[in-house]
Amino acid sequence: MDNVMLARMIFGTSIAFHIIFATLGVGITLMILVAEIMRIIRKDEDYGTLAKRWTKGVAILLGVAIPSGTIVAVMLSLLWPGFMEIVGQVIALPFQVEIFAFFLEALFLSIYIYAADRLSPTMRIVSVFFVALGATASAVLITNAHAWMNTPRGFDLVNGQVANVNPLAAVNNPSFYVTSLHVVGSAYMTGAFVLASVAAYKLFRGGLTEREVTYHRKGLTLSLAIGLIMSVYTMNNGHDTAIMLHEHIPVKLAAAEGLFETQANAPLAIMGTPDPEAGRVVGGIEIPGMLSWLATGSTDGVVRGLYDYPQDEWPPLFVHTLFNVMVGIGSALFGLAVIFWALWFFRRKTNKPYPKWLLAGLVASGPLAMIGIETGWIFSCTGRQPWTIYGIQRTSEAATNSGNLGMLFFLFVSLYVVLLVLTGLVMHYYFNRNPVSKELQIMS
Amino acid sequence: MQDVYIAIIILWAFLFMYAIAGSIDFGAGFWAMYYRKRTDTKAASIANRYLSPSWEVTNVFLVLLVVALVSFFPGAAATLGTLMIVPFCLVLFLLTIRSAFMVYSYSVQKYTNMLVIISGITGLLIPALLISILPAAIGGFVEVVGDRQYVLIDQLFTSPTFYTHLGFGLSTELFLSALLLSDYAKEAGSEETYHVYRRNAIILGPITLSFAVGAILTLIPEAFWMFENMANEWLLFTLSLLAFSIGYSALWWPTKKFGVGRPRVAVLLIALQFGLASFAYGSAHMPYFLYPDVTIYDAFTNEVMFHLLLIGYGIGMAILIPVFIWFWRLFMKDKRYLKQESTH
Ligand code: HDD
Numbered sequence: 153m154d155n156v157m158l159a160r161m162i163f164g165t166s167i168a169f170h171i172i173f174a175t176l177g178v179g180i181t182l183m184i185l186v187a188e189i190m191r192i193i194r195k196d197e198d199y200g201t202l203a204k205r206w207t208k209g210v211a212i213l214l215g216v217a218i219p220s221g222t223i224v225a226v227m228l229s230l231l232w233p234g235f236m237e238i239v240g241q242v243i244a245l246p247f248q249v250e251i252f253a254f255f256l257e258a259l260f261l262s263i264y265i266y267a268a269d270r271l272s273p274t275m276r277i278v279s280v281f282f283v284a285l286g287a288t289a290s291a292v293l294i295t296n297a298h299a300w301m302n303t304p305r306g307f308d309l310v311n312g313q314v315a316n317v318n319p320l321a322a323v324n325n326p327s328f329y330v331t332s333l334h335v336v337g338s339a340y341m342t343g344a345f346v347l348a349s350v351a352a353y354k355l356f357r358g359g360l361t362e363r364e365v366t367y368h369r370k371g372l373t374l375s376l377a378i379g380l381i382m383s384v385y386t387m388n389n390g391h392d393t394a395i396m397l398h399e400h401i402p403v404k405l406a407a408a409e410g411l412f413e414t415q416a417n418a419p420l421a422i423m424g425t426p427d428p429e430a431g432r433v434v435g436g437i438e439i440p441g442m443l444s445w446l447a448t449g450s451t452d453g454v455v456r457g458l459y460d461y462p463q464d465e466w467p468p469l470f471v472h473t474l475f476n477v478m479v480g481i482g483s484a485l486f487g488l489a490v491i492f493w494a495l496w497f498f499r500r501k502t503n504k505p506y507p508k509w510l511l512a513g514l515v516a517s518g519p520l521a522m523i524g525i526e527t528g529w530i531f532s533c534t535g536r537q538p539w540t541i542y543g544i545q546r547t548s549e550a551a552t553n554s555g556n557l558g559m560l561f562f563l564f565v566s567l568y569v570v571l572l573v574l575t576g577l578v579m580h581y582y583f584n585r586n587p588v589s590k591e592l593q594i595m596s
Numbered sequence: 597m598q599d600v601y602i603a604i605i606i607l608w609a610f611l612f613m614y615a616i617a618g619s620i621d622f623g624a625g626f627w628a629m630y631y632r633k634r635t636d637t638k639a640a641s642i643a644n645r646y647l648s649p650s651w652e653v654t655n656v657f658l659v660l661l662v663v664a665l666v667s668f669f670p671g672a673a674a675t676l677g678t679l680m681i682v683p684f685c686l687v688l689f690l691l692t693i694r695s696a697f698m699v700y701s702y703s704v705q706k707y708t709n710m711l712v713i714i715s716g717i718t719g720l721l722i723p724a725l726l727i728s729i730l731p732a733a734i735g736g737f738v739e740v741v742g743d744r745q746y747v748l749i750d751q752l753f754t755s756p757t758f759y760t761h762l763g764f765g766l767s768t769e770l771f772l773s774a775l776l777l778s779d780y781a782k783e784a785g786s787e788e789t790y791h792v793y794r795r796n797a798i799i800l801g802p803i804t805l806s807f808a809v810g811a812i813l814t815l816i817p818e819a820f821w822m823f824e825n826m827a828n829e830w831l832l833f834t835l836s837l838l839a840f841s842i843g844y845s846a847l848w849w850p851t852k853k854f855g856v857g858r859p860r861v862a863v864l865l866i867a868l869q870f871g872l873a874s875f876a877y878g879s880a881h882m883p884y885f886l887y888p889d890v891t892i893y894d895a896f897t898n899e900v901m902f903h904l905l906l907i908g909y910g911i912g913m914a915i916l917i918p919v920f921i922w923f924w925r926l927f928m929k930d931k932r933y934l935k936q937e938s939t940h
């Protein structure tokens with residue numbers, strides 16, 4: 153296998169591993185903040201207990217997010233030296249500012265966890281607020297660099313040398329706002345659905361006391377309130393992201409939709425496989441005119457197809473599936489949240505338990521959201537291929553020419569597998585040892 | 597002063613901060629392992645208590661260092677990255693295991709023993725790997741074939757200067773951490789533990805100094821250019837020696853609490869000594885990042901970016917320093933944290 157392929161595999165796996173923990177770090181800290189605020193508004197200690205237990209979980213997750221983030225940050229220089237030479241001269245600012253976001257988060261997290269018993273309630277909220285702010289800021293800042301890779305601005309490449317640098321124009325690139333809003337929205341959404349999953353699982357399994365049921369119901373409704381808001385937001389903003397692709401990176405949108413011919417009245421293809429010979433998606437469902445309407449606001453709008461580009465500039469065509477999975481999950485989760493709230497509304501006078509099928513769906517929602525994050529990111533990065541910096545630097549030009557990559561791939565993949573298993577075990581063991589029933593008893 | 601020198605000085609300052617914070621952090625891990633079976637002193641639990649809230653912050657310093665290197669000197673990052681991919685990846689690997697276990701054991705007591713051993717062993721291996729970059733960067737160990745560069749691992753491993761650098765790195769780490777922990781133990785009011793760490797510091801001081809001298813002397817055959825440059829920095833090296841002597845002697849200064857030794861003074865002066873010496877070493881290395889191919893001038897970023905970064909660091913530091921001070925007070929000064937009975 154060649155070096156570039158190995159470098160892509162190492163980097164892709166590493167970042168796909170980091171994103172699991174990082175996204176939850178962003179999403180769940182928001183939920184902790186919301187719970188701490190609810191506790192004050194409702195004067196209900198159950199929300200304090202929720203916040204405390206979620207913090208426990210987040211502490212474990214961030215303990216893996218931090219070193220895995222360190223890995224990807226250093227690997228960026230190790231595996232993509234050609235890329236980093238340009239980054240260092242053009243888009244170093246978000247990386248630099250991100251450091252301060254990390255400091256903010258690490259400092260306040262240590263304070264919130266190790267000094268919780270010495271803080272006043274206000275200082276606790278202030279500390280979680282800064283943890284959440286730091287996490288969200290890290291997501292926005294790193295997405296800034298990612299958005300710049302998609303829509304690079306702020307420099308020229310003259311004979312392979314960087315010239316006319318304008319770092320602020322680079323930061324202010326056209327896809328930044330819409331992309332970072334999508335990333336943050338989807339992270340909040342994922343945090344909420346993962347916590348909803350946990351509560352739904354407890355209710356689904358049953359065997360709880362009255363007191364525990366009340367507690368888990370509070371967790372479920374709070375998570376699904378945020379979950380509903382964020383899924384509406386993410387879908388809406390995902391639409392804007394697709395319009396951004398239409399305007400700036402049409403080849404990526406064409407690959408996402410499996411559109412070969414440039415045309416007005418372009419159809420939206422759902423699932424199926426794009427077939428370059430046939431020039432269309434085979435085995436999927438086509439909705440005529442829908443893609444034109446989504447991308448341009450009118451069925452007459454012209455959407456560019458893959459045939460407009462030389463074939464060596466096409467992304468791999470399987471990104472169509474990744475894109476469909478992300479959008480499908482977004483719609484499904486929105487549907488679940490709507491059903492839940494409709495049921496909640498009609499049954500608010502009674503105290504009937506939630507139906508099993510709904511709970512089962514909600515148990516699946518957390519893992520589904522995570523799959524949405526993974527497929528969305530892999531779509532975005534792989535859909536940029538063969539470019540690392542779109543239109544400017546090819547992935548093969550960015551990659552290292554060092555040997556030994558095969559061994560490193562093996563080393564890191566085994567590390568990730570072990571850490572995934574261990575983190576799961578630690579969570580399981582900790583929460584089994586300290587069941588919520590104990591905490592609820594102490595309180596009453 | 598030229599911009600490129602401002603940049604390299606900032607980079608040195610970050611390196612210095614990470615070297616100190618990292619030494620203490622990794623060293624504390626080693627001491628916690630070394631004393632884990634001793635029930636007659638609190639040496640292990642004091643080291644652990646220091647470690648718990650501090651490792652995350654230390655880790656950010658590492659990221660800070662890497663980002664500063666890439667953004668100030670993108671050219672150097674590319675070459676260093678290509679050459680050092682294996683040692684860096686091993687460091688990352690070990691660091692990840694260490695950090696993960698740090699959190700696991702905080703949540704599940706069952707893992708504590710394993711953590712202590714893992715953080716003790718990685719506490720020695722990580723600094724050793726990091727320090728091995730220094731002798732590799734003085735040149736003579738890199739071969740260029742076509743457009744690929746290789747580190748001559750076998751030649752590196754058989755050169756005496758590699759081992760003196762290694763010895764210097766490890767002894768400094770243990771020396772600094774023993775000093776800081778003696779101060780921390782004093783702050784926590786644990787006399788026993790204070791004496792344990794004070795004794796360790798007394799033993800390690802001269803060892804560190806000998807390795808430092810050894811590292812310089814073994815450079816002569818490998819990199820005479822650097823040795824010559826070092827001779828020009830004699831003033832800094834003399835000051836550094838002076839700081840060492842006074843700092844070391846502070847371990848015997850009389851005090852009211854526990855009778856003998858002023859560890860706070862010793863920590864500060866030894867850190868100063870380390871700063872002076874590493875600054876002198878770095879100056880002697882100039883203008884090369886990697887002798888003889890990569891100089892700081894070739895690798896430097898553009899002026900526009902440099903000035904924006906400078907503003908960024910200014911603002912960031914101004915916001916963060918108050919938080920650092922609060923953090924310090926909560927964990928280094930607050931008696932309720934220092935004296936708690938059970939360890940987390
Ligand atoms: C829970 C996660 C999740 C969900 C439900 C959605 N997305 Fe998404 N999407 C992401 C998580 C995500 C992401 C992981 O956060 C990505 C990857 C890169 C990025 O900017 O955000 C992303 C990227 C991304 C891109 C590519 C941006 C680029 O390559 O620059 C588009 C066009 C969309 N999304 C569109 C949508 C639409 C129309 C959705 C409608 C339901 C949707 N997303 C739901």
Ligand code: HEM
Pocket residue numbers: 167170171174175177178214217218219220221222223224225228253254255257258261287290291294295335339652655656659
């Ligand atoms: C959009 C995707 C990403 C999100 C949402 C995200 C978020 C996070 C979060 C929440 C943390 C924990 C921070 C802390 O507690 O200090 C973290 C750590 C980290 N991330 Fe990511 N990250 C993302 C992608 C990346 C990428 C691509 C890189 C590399 C360039 C990166 C580099 C890092 C580093 C270096 C750390 C460790 C910081 C420390 O030492 O505290 N992240 N990330």
Ligand code: HEM
Pocket residue numbers: 160161163164165167168171232235294295297298526529530533534536537539540541547550
């Ligand atoms: C956090 C979620 C992310 C995931 C899961 C992810 C996934 C991937 C994958 C799978 C690849 C390999 C692409 C291929 O070869 O087909 C890749 C490449 C890459 N990604 Fe991302 N990515 C993420 C975020 C980011 C961010 C935020 C940045 C910006 C700093 C980034 C920078 C890169 C670079 C530099 C490459 C290598 C060059 C290239 O293949 O174009 N990634 N990523």
